[in-house]
Amino acid sequence: MVIIMEMKRLKELRENKGKLQKDIAKELNMKQQQYQRYENGTTEMPVTLLSILADYYETSLDYIVGKTNERKPYPRIK
Numbered sequence: 001m002v003i004i005m006e007m008k009r010l011k012e013l014r015e016n017k018g019k020l021q022k023d024i025a026k027e028l029n030m031k032q033q034q035y036q037r038y039e040n041g042t043t044e045m046p047v048t049l050l051s052i053l054a055d056y057y058e059t060s061l062d063y064i065v066g067k068t069n070e071r072k073p074y075p076r077i078k
Contacts, residue, residue: 007040007041009063009065010053011039013053013057017057024056050064050065058073
């Protein structure tokens with residue numbers, strides 16, 4: 001269930017930013033087909049990439065994986 005929610009959130013975040021899968025793939029330095037597999041849920045995305053996307057979308061990992069509906073990121077540790 002978490003993986004399905006995660007992928008829905010990734011797609012939602014991407015579309016809200018007006019980006020295509022190929023744009024995000026470029027940001028992550030991978031082919032569009034690989035990113036498509038992550039977003040479609042056919043391949044599990046590594047936490048390191050999810051963390052990069054959380055920063056990119058200015059949200060938290062918990063929001064991406066569906067543990068919270070609060071989109072605002074946590075305060076940074078100084």
